[in-house]
Amino acid sequence: MNYDYLIVGAGLYGAVFAREAKARGKRCLVIDKRNHIAGNVYTAKVEGIHVHQYGAHIFHTNDTAVWNYVQQFAVFNRYTNSPVANYKGELFSLPFNMYTFNKMWGVITPQEAAAKIEEQRKAANITEPRSLEEQAISLVGTDIYEKLIKGYTQKQWGRECKDLPAFIIKRLPVRLTFDNNYFNALYQGIPNGGYTRMVERMLEGIDVKLSTDYFANRAYWNGIAERVIFTGPIDAYFDYKLGHLEYRSVRFETELLDMPNYQGNAVVNYTDAETSWTRIIEHKWFAFGKADDGSDLPKTVISREYSSEWKPGEEPYYPVNDERNSQLYQRYCELAKGETNVRFGGRLGEYKYYDMDQVIAAALSAAAAELKA
Numbered sequence: 001m002n003y004d005y006l007i008v009g010a011g012l013y014g015a016v017f018a019r020e021a022k023a024r025g026k027r028c029l030v031i032d033k034r035n036h037i038a039g040n041v042y043t044a045k046v047e048g049i050h051v052h053q054y055g056a057h058i059f060h061t062n063d064t065a066v067w068n069y070v071q072q073f074a075v076f077n078r079y080t081n082s083p084v085a086n087y088k089g090e091l092f093s094l095p096f097n098m099y100t101f102n103k104m105w106g107v108i109t110p111q112e113a114a115a116k117i118e119e120q121r122k123a124a125n126i127t128e129p130r131s132l133e134e135q136a137i138s139l140v141g142t143d144i145y146e147k148l149i150k151g152y153t154q155k156q157w158g159r160e161c162k163d164l165p166a167f168i169i170k171r172l173p174v175r176l177t178f179d180n181n182y183f184n185a186l187y188q189g190i191p192n193g194g195y196t197r198m199v200e201r202m203l204e205g206i207d208v209k210l211s212t213d214y215f216a217n218r219a220y221w222n223g224i225a226e227r228v229i230f231t232g233p234i235d236a237y238f239d240y241k242l243g244h245l246e247y248r249s250v251r252f253e254t255e256l257l258d259m260p261n262y263q264g265n266a267v268v269n270y271t272d273a274e275t276s277w278t279r280i281i282e283h284k285w286f287a288f289g290k291a292d293d294g295s296d297l298p299k300t301v302i303s304r305e306y307s308s309e310w311k312p313g314e315e316p317y318y319p320v321n322d323e324r325n326s327q328l329y330q331r332y333c334e335l336a337k338g339e340t341n342v343r344f345g346g347r348l349g350e351y352k353y354y355d356m357d358q359v360i361a362a363a364l365s366a367a368a369a370e371l372k373a
C-alpha cells in the first residue's frame, strides 16, 4: 500500500479531506477524471477574468469556523450577490424584498407589502404548504410566484412546481426591508485570484493525478490505498444496480465579448418560461470589473446557463431530492454500509444539495471522524 487514502474527486470535499489527512501525517493521493482540480468551483482565467466554468459560485456562510478555515487559502473580496430578475423585459430585484414588492405592486411600506402577500395567500387558500408552488405562494403571493418563480423553477428543474419539494424555495430569503443581498449569511465573498488558486493551496504537497477515472481501473486504485474517499455519484459507484438517481445537468454557453459591460451585474435571471436559458452570468462583476492587478478590463465574458435532465455521459450537477430519489438514495446508503473501506462524501457522494460551506463542514467532520486516533 502506497497511500493511506485514495481520494476520488479533487473538488472541495476531496481537497479539504486530503488537506486535513495530510496535516495528520497521512499519505494521500487525489485523483480526478477531469483535467483540472477544484471540481465544480473551478475557475479559468480568460483575458484577465476568472471565469466560473461550472456556474456562478458565491461563497457564503453563517459558519464562523468554516469562514476562518477558508481564510487560510485565500483572501476574499467583499462581493455580495444581488441578482436581477428579467421577466419579459421588466426588471425586478432579488431576493424578494421591498424593491421587488414596490416594483410589483407599487407598495411603499413593509405593512402594505405584508398585507398584499397575506391577501394573495388567503385567496389561494393554502394552510400547510406541501409543494414548492404552495410554499412559494404562501411566502410571496401569486403575482411574484407567476412572474419570478414559476417559469424559472420549471426551467431549472424540468418539473412542475407542484411536483417539487417545498424546501428548494426556502433557500431564498423574503424580506420586508430594502436589502438586495441574496443570502442570509454572516460572511460572503469571492476568493481573490479565483477558486482554482484557493484549491491549489489546499492541495499543496499532496499527490494529485488528473484525467484519471477511478472506474477505469478500480482494482488497481483500491490496491494502492488503505481507504477510499469517494466523492463521485454514489449510484455510479454501484454501477447503477438499483437504478439511476436523477440529477439536473447544466449546459454553459460562454462567449468573450469585445465590450466592457454587457449587463451591468454578475447575475441576471430570466424568469419567464419562454426564454430557453435560466440565467446569464457576467463573470468580471464577481471582482468588480477589475483584473487581479486592479486594472480595468476592456472585454467581458458571459455564460448563458441551460438546465436539462441529466443523461449518462453528462455532468450531474444538482441532485433531485424528491420523494422517489430520496428513497432510492437510502437504498444506496444500505449498500454503502457493506463497503467498509470506503467513505462517500460531497454533493454527489451524499446526494445532497450542499453549498460550498456545507461541503467544507462535512469534509472537516469526516476527517475528524476518520482521523480521531
Ligand code: FAD
Residues within 6 Å of the ligand: 008, 009, 010, 011, 012, 013, 014, 031, 032, 033, 034, 038, 039, 040, 041, 054, 055, 056, 057, 058, 059, 060, 212, 213, 214, 215, 231, 232, 233, 250, 317, 318, 345, 346, 347, 348, 354, 355, 356, 357, 359
Ligand atoms: P464536485 O465539485 O462535484 O467534485 C467531485 C469531483 O469528483 C469532480 O471533480 C469529478 O470530476 C470527480 N469525479 C467524479 N467521479 C469520478 C471518478 N469516477 N473518477 C475520478 N473522479 C471523479 N455553492 C455555493 O456555496 N455557492 C454558490 O453560489 C453555488 N453555485 C453553484 C452553481 C452551480 C451551477 C452548481 C452545480 C453548484 C453550485 N454550488 C454553489 C454548489 C457547489 O458547487 C458544491 O457545493 C461543491 O462544489 C461540491 O463539492 P464536491 O467536492 O462535493 O463536488
Ligand code: UDP
Residues within 6 Å of the ligand: 085, 094, 148, 149, 150, 152, 153, 156, 168, 169, 171, 172, 269, 271
Ligand atoms: N428561484 C426562482 N426564481 C429565481 C431564483 C430562484 O424561482 O429568480 C427558485 C428556483 O426554484 C431555484 C431556487 O429558487 O431552484 C433556489 O435558487 P438558488 O439561486 O439558491 O439556486 P442555485 O444557486 O442552487 O441554482
